[in-house]
Amino acid sequence: MxxxxxxxxxxxxxxxxxxxxxVKNALHSFIYKLENEYERLTWPxxxxxxxxxxxxxxxxxxxxxxxxxxxxxxQVIIPLLLSPDRDDELAKLTExxxxxxxxxxxxxxxxxxxxxxxxEVEKQLTAEAARIGPEAAQKQIQTLNKLCSGLLEKLNNPRxxxxxxxxxxxxxxxxxxxxxxxxxVGAVAFGKGLSKCRPPGPxxxxxxxxxxxxxxxxxxxxxTIGGGSGQQTSMGGPVPQQQGQPGKMPSxxxxxxxxxxxxxxxxxx
Amino acid sequence: xxxxxxxxxxxxxxxxxxxxxxxxxxVLDQALESLLHRLRGLCDNMEPETFxxxxxxYLLKGQQGNPFILRARRSLSHPTAPWHLRYLGQPEVGDxxxxxxxxxxxxxxxxHTLPEFLNEMGFRMDHEFVxxxxxxxxxxxxxxxxxxxxxxxxxxxxxxxxLSLSYxxxxxxxxxxxxxxxxxDMRSFAEQLKPLVHLEKIDPSKQRH
Numbered sequence: 001m002x003x004x005x006x007x008x009x010x011x012x013x014x015x016x017x018x019x020x021x022x023v024k025n026a027l028h029s030f031i032y033k034l035e036n037e038y039e040r041l042t043w044p045x046x047x048x049x050x051x052x053x054x055x056x057x058x059x060x061x062x063x064x065x066x067x068x069x070x071x072x073x074x075q076v077i078i079p080l081l082l083s084p085d086r087d088d089e090l091a092k093l094t095e096x097x098x099x100x101x102x103x104x105x106x107x108x109x110x111x112x113x114x115x116x117x118x119x120e121v122e123k124q125l126t127a128e129a130a131r132i133g134p135e136a137a138q139k140q141i142q143t144l145n146k147l148c149s150g151l152l153e154k155l156n157n158p159r160x161x162x163x164x165x166x167x168x169x170x171x172x173x174x175x176x177x178x179x180x181x182x183x184x185v186g187a188v189a190f191g192k193g194l195s196k197c198r199p200p201g202p203x204x205x206x207x208x209x210x211x212x213x214x215x216x217x218x219x220x221x222x223x224t225i226g227g228g229s230g231q232q233t234s235m236g237g238p239v240p241q242q243q244g245q246p247g248k249m250p251s252x253x254x255x256x257x258x259x260x261x262x263x264x265x266x267x268x269x
Numbered sequence: 270x271x272x273x274x275x276x277x278x279x280x281x282x283x284x285x286x287x288x289x290x291x292x293x294x295x296v297l298d299q300a301l302e303s304l305l306h307r308l309r310g311l312c313d314n315m316e317p318e319t320f321x322x323x324x325x326x327y328l329l330k331g332q333q334g335n336p337f338i339l340r341a342r343r344s345l346s347h348p349t350a351p352w353h354l355r356y357l358g359q360p361e362v363g364d365x366x367x368x369x370x371x372x373x374x375x376x377x378x379x380x381h382t383l384p385e386f387l388n389e390m391g392f393r394m395d396h397e398f399v400x401x402x403x404x405x406x407x408x409x410x411x412x413x414x415x416x417x418x419x420x421x422x423x424x425x426x427x428x429x430x431x432l433s434l435s436y437x438x439x440x441x442x443x444x445x446x447x448x449x450x451x452x453x454d455m456r457s458f459a460e461q462l463k464p465l466v467h468l469e470k471i472d473p474s475k476q477r478h
Contacts, residue, residue: 183433184417
């Protein structure tokens with residue numbers, strides 16, 4: 001009976017040690033990455049590291065809860081020999097972290113009570129719990145149980161129900177509007193809603209049919225701005241809102257070239 | 270004398286034919302912060318860059334139907350920087366399974382006399398707008414989150430009003446023609462931005478109606 005327990009204890013301690021070593025390695029590589037590869041680190045890989053650590057902590061928890069694991073509370077560790085001399089064996093075992101097994105390190109490493117700060121907080125919590133009184137405490141327990149069971153129900157329900165709820169929730173908070181997408185793409189691609197000399201709205205494919213805007217500067221025709229505006233009414237262009245514009249020129253560059261050679265009368269447009 | 274090298278396109282000035290691969294989407298104002306945080310995490314680690322640009326779109330009307338479009342862009346936050354002239358071709362119709370919009374793209378930097386030069390050439394300014402926002406980079410991919418504003422008085426970039434309550438999000442890559450792995454990378458990056466933004470291939474010609 002004793003032997004079996006001893007064997008169990010040994011085996012469980014060994015597996016615990018190996019799991020803790022895994023966690024230590026994972027933490028070590030994560031810290032290294034954070035400190036040295038800071039520029040190249042991306043959020044998905046940070047999340048991966050956290051997920052790894054959380055998985056390892058989970059396995060440790062499962063191991064501790066395992067029935068084959070004897071209760072560690074019933075075991076006591078008593079230091080038999082303390083010496084201020086450096087112990088090489090110990091140093092090798094602990095990778096140079098504990099070189100001396102002396103009076104200073106024993107209280108920290110062999111501690112079974114929680115840290116003083118934790119003890120303080122726990123004392124406060126127990127005092128608060130005693131203060132509330134049994135009925136209020138009972139009510140709080142019941143609310144907590146209700147919330148937990150509601151959550152469990154939601155999680156255990158068939159997936160389709162959950163998806164429908166999620167879809168409904170998501171619709172309440174959309175983060176983009178497809179109509180806006182189309183409007184913006186239209187604006188960037190061909191000025192839908194941007195040009196003021198056309199009514200805002202989709203631009204008809206017959207862009208070439210409308211007169212261009214003049215942005216200033218002499219044209220090839222060398223017609224003065226004043227002279228140009230005088231011809232505006234005879235142009236018969238389809239866009240009437242050009243009051244602010246200094247003058248309209250004929251709509252194709254070929255026409256401009258022809259006029260420069262003097263063979264085309266400006267009123268002919 | 271050996272035969273001259275055979276090229277598909279006339280080689281002018283030693284530039285390779287660059288294509289722009291593009292995916293577009295939009296995000297509402299209230300979701301902008303979360304999108305920016307996500308992009309800061311996903312993209313290359315650099316100081317977040319904001320920009321304020323004034324873009325003018327020039328048209329040259331030929332005898333036949335489609336006008337020739339050039340886009341001139343200048344920075345309002347760096348007034349002494351050169352202007353930027355860009356030509357974007359028609360989107361390549363081809364592979365329907367290709368995930369991004371692909372079009373020919375030619376970019377040059379120019380001096381500040383660009384508007385006058387284009388006017389002399391016969392181009393006429395069709396529309397202009399002010400774009401400001403944030404730009405992120407991941408490798409060759411560029412993500413731009415822009416707020417577009419309409420210019421109320423032509424030439425006055427102070428007097429502007431927003432076009433809509435959303436920000437335009439564009440994911441683009443400039444690559445030589447023929448590299449189709451680019452669109453795969455773009456699509457996997459776009460997956461990481463869902464469900465905040467749906468980046469997709471939007472054909473501009475379909476928007477006209």
